Amino acid sequence: MDIRAISVLQEYIADMPEPRKKCKKQIFLQETYSRWAAEEILRCIQENRSRPPVAVVEEFKDRMNHYSLMNPNSSYIFSVAYDIAMDILDIFLAMSDPYLGYLQEEFVKRDEI
Numbered sequence: 001m002d003i004r005a006i007s008v009l010q011e012y013i014a015d016m017p018e019p020r021k022k023c024k025k026q027i028f029l030q031e032t033y034s035r036w037a038a039e040e041i042l043r044c045i046q047e048n049r050s051r052p053p054v055a056v057v058e059e060f061k062d063r064m065n066h067y068s069l070m071n072p073n074s075s076y077i078f079s080v081a082y083d084i085a086m087d088i089l090d091i092f093l094a095m096s097d098p099y100l101g102y103l104q105e106e107f108v109k110r111d112e113i
Contacts, residue, residue, distance in 0.1 A: 002045075005053035008091060009042045030080055037064070037081035041088055054092050061085035 016038065019031040041060055045053050061082055068078035 002053050004095070005045055005092065006042070008095070009038065009045065009088065012088065012091070013038045013042065029076070033077045033080040034084050036077075037084040038088070040081070041085060054089065057085055057089050057092065061089065 013035065016035050017031055019028050019035065021028070041057055044060055045056050048056050064078045064082040064085060068075045068082060
């Protein structure tokens with residue numbers, strides 16, 4: 001497990017706004033779903049210690065994309081989770097560490113297809 005990845009995610013979560021009960025429903029849902037997604041990604045990384053964090057986040061992102069297409073009534077939560085995963089991937093890939101960014105070239109190749 002990469003301690004830096006865990007630390008970065010914990011800071012990311014700490015910087016997220018706390019869901020407020022007295023705000024518009026859409027804002028409350030986005031803040032709640034965003035926090036859930038970031039915490040779920042953190043849990044996945046902690047449970048998959050032998051895998052590079054970027055690979056774990058990429059897998060989570062793909063699952064959220066798949067789930068968002070399954071049912072229009074529940075797609076919003078998974079779309080928000082997908083966006084959070086993309087944000088976290090951007091952060092990890094910006095870190096200049098071969099362990100975290102080893103898939104960077106593969107992402108570029110996949111996006112060109």
